[in-house]
Amino acid sequence: MSEKKSLNKIVTDLTKPIKNHRWFMLWILFLLSVMGFGLFGWITQLTEGLGSTALTDYISWGLYISGFIFFVATALIGMLISSVLGLLGIKWITPIARIAELIAVGFAMWAGLIIVFDMGRPERLLNVFIHGRLQSPITWDVTVVMTYVTISILLYLLPLIPDMPFLKKTMTDAPKWKQKIYSILSFGWVGSPEQYKIIKRSIKVLAVLIIPVALAIHTVTSWLFAMTPRIGWDSTIFGPYYVTGAFVAGGAAVMIAMYVFSRTYNLKEYITDFHFDKMGKLLVLLMLVYLYFNINEYIVPGYKMKQGDDIHILNLFVGHNAKLFWSVQICGMILPLILFLFKRMRKPLPAMIISIAIVIGAFFKRYIITVPTLEHPAFPADNVPAEYLIYWPNWVEWSITMMAIAGAILIVTILAKLFPIMPIWEVAHEEGITNEEMNEFEV
Amino acid sequence: MKIKKQLEQKDNNTKNTRREFLKKGVLAGVGTILAGGIVTSFNATASGKTVNVLGPDGKVKTVAKEHLKDIGKKTEAQLQKAGREGIPNRRWVMVIDLGKCKNDQRCMEACQTHHQLWTSKDGKGDKVQHHINVHELKRNEKSGGFFMPKTCQHCDNPPCTKVCPVDATYKRDDGIVLIDNLRCIGCRFCVAACPYSARVFNWHNPKDEEKYADKKYNVELNVPQKRGTVTKCVFSADRLREGELPYCVSACGNGVFWFGDENEDAVTNGTTKETVRLSKLLKDNAAYTLMPELATRPRVYYLPEKDRIFPFESKKKEGDVNHHA
Ligand code: SF4
Secondary structure: OOOOOOHHHHHHHHHHHHHOOOOHHHHHHHHHHHHHHHHHHHHHHHHHOHHHOOOOOOOOOOHHHHHHHHHHHHHOHHHHHHHHHHHOOOHHHHHHHHHHHHHHHHHHHHHHHHHHHHOOOHHHOOHHHHOOOOOOHHHHHHHHHHHHHHHHHHHHHHHHHHHHHHHHHHOOOOOHHHHHHHHHHHOOOOOOHHHHHHHHHHHHHHHHHHHHHHHHHHHHHHHHHHOOOOOOOOOOOHHHHHHHHHHHHHHHHHHHHHHHHHHHOOOOOOOOHHHHHHHHHHHHHHHHHHHHHHHHHHHHHHHHOOOOHHHHHHHHHOOOOHHHHHHHHHHHHHHHHHHOOOHHHHOHHHHHHHHHHHHHHHHHHHHHHHHHHHOOOOOOOOOOOHHHHOOOOOHHHHHHHHHHHHHHHHHHHHHHHHOOOOOHHHHHHHOOOOHHHHHOOOO | OOOOOEEEEOOOOOOOEEEEOHHHHHHHHHOOEEOOEEEOOOOOOOOOOEEEEEOOOOOEEEEEHHHEEEHHHOOHHHHHHHHHHOOOOOOEEEEEEHHHOOOOOHHHHHHHHHOOOOOHHHOOOOOOOOOOEEEEEEOOOOOOEEEEEEOOOOOOOOHHHHHOOOOOEEEOOOOOEEEOOOOOOOOOHHHHHOOOOOEEEOOOOOOOOOOOOOOOOEOOOOEOOOOOOEEEOOOOHHHHHOOOOOHHHHHOOOOOEEEEEOOOOEEEEOOOOOEEEHHHHHHHOOOEOOOHHHOOOOOEEEEOOOOOOOOOOOOOOOOOOOOOO
């Protein structure tokens, strides 16, 4: 790594992007227009009912539910990076942990909203709390998603506290409301040894807490499927299968964000080739585990070809879903896995491009898990139009899903504009700067 | 009570004995019923207006008019409450004789009419809803085809009610699985969980919505239908409460459906109105339930299509697949 950076440099480098608004408004405008279109889609759906989507009595879960799993999956990376790796004392995650946490917050929040878009009666949402039943996996899901969002927000906010004095001191020309936020969020931080002790301990407690919650949120999400007796969903490995798949999706999302932030925020000195290399290696490991679960999930029923299973497996392997199935398996998992084995491919640009393929693959993989199973009801779809068994999401569903994606990115963008993308104090610690030096910091 | 259902009790080789079936149970349960009223007290009152009613002991009694409560005009809250409680001391069961079905689909039509469902005849090709559907199936390559009316199976171990987050779909003591359209949030988890594809959703505005606009919601009928909620076969619980057979059962002209009470061990044929012992019917005819491997324990039994009374004519086009036999 490069030679030691001074505290002054760190603070300037990390706060500059917050002040610099080039392209920012344009980007926000773009996200808002995507969301505006999605809002139009949602209003259409609210006035005409879910009938305005391509869903039918047979394919009654489609893009929204696939999107929901994708969002929960992506959000899970926060737990892996800032919590598991952090607790293991792995140092290279310092500059990217907050990025992972941002993705966790943004995507977990929108995961909850997607469920509302999927509801036939969104105005009855409160029924889940009024009449909630413990034995329904949806109740479990709602509970753990809310817990995960809460802990993720705390895990984002707590490490912000020691950064606030730096912001207050450097952002003197920022608007009043911004300074007010900085004051409030500093919670009287003066940087005493006592305070450092407390904050480190609280972060540790949260980091431990979030591990079971994160495992629960995605396991329960997989149970929405695995708890039904349907061929293709009726699987005992769905929990770990989903969790490992989630880390792959989230890891790739972090890689993309690392690229974007290191370039637009001019932080190449902080997020270096070394970090991309490490993330690439981490993804190789994650994808190997995911591949292993995929082999189990498809080869085991595929070998036996029991009645019912055979239709499902053949449909995926050689039937009308084969193109999509092999595309996501090859472009979204196998090829990236092989490519990331090469050091050259773990350089920032190729790593980012491969990660985009992984994320797109991850999205459609959720579709492949959700929809084809429903295309094969146990009893034929008699006396209904043939279209009832054919599904491809229409514009209403796409626009609303796009709104969710844009919305999650919007949260990430805005938070990354309000606060530094890396914890100044932790980066400073890594550079050997003491707490006293930080406390005495003046512009 | 319009129909007197009779039970044929064939005891070994002795001649048939008969006894009253549905009618008796309903009368005994309520005390006294006359033209849809319940007697709340037998004391005469000031107004002096009286009516004659048939007492539980079989004797005619005179009661004050204001003590007759009109049960035809229940409030929505009362309907909701009754809909949760079920009909006392009953365990409803249906038996479907596959050898008699010739795909007339009169059951489907009657059901769609009474439950306010979209049909293929409504000229809107994309809106068709069935509480009961008639499938064309084949057990294996070599065996002949047959038609299978399929309702909600009203499982004793229902996968759908388990997953409902708000208790909108529930199992009653009388065996019926109902769905409360006023509470359902439309998550369609129950649709995903039902292995029989028995549940349909109100994707669009319900049929003839304006016509039903000021009707009270009856959970035992699922009418008026509500957009954005799930609907399904309710075993015509509203009819059962009045001591009548379900709509589909009475509509069939071919004697396919038997319907009755497991507690009484009696089922009545919707076409012939003949009443027989349930246990004997099931025993003698190799009755089976659908997908027993899932342990859902359906309340709908099927009698195999051996000795079909109609020649089987497939309505399917080449290339259609049966996923399940
Ligand atoms: S769709 Fe309605 S009845 Fe079915 S599980 Fe959801 S809330 Fe319950």
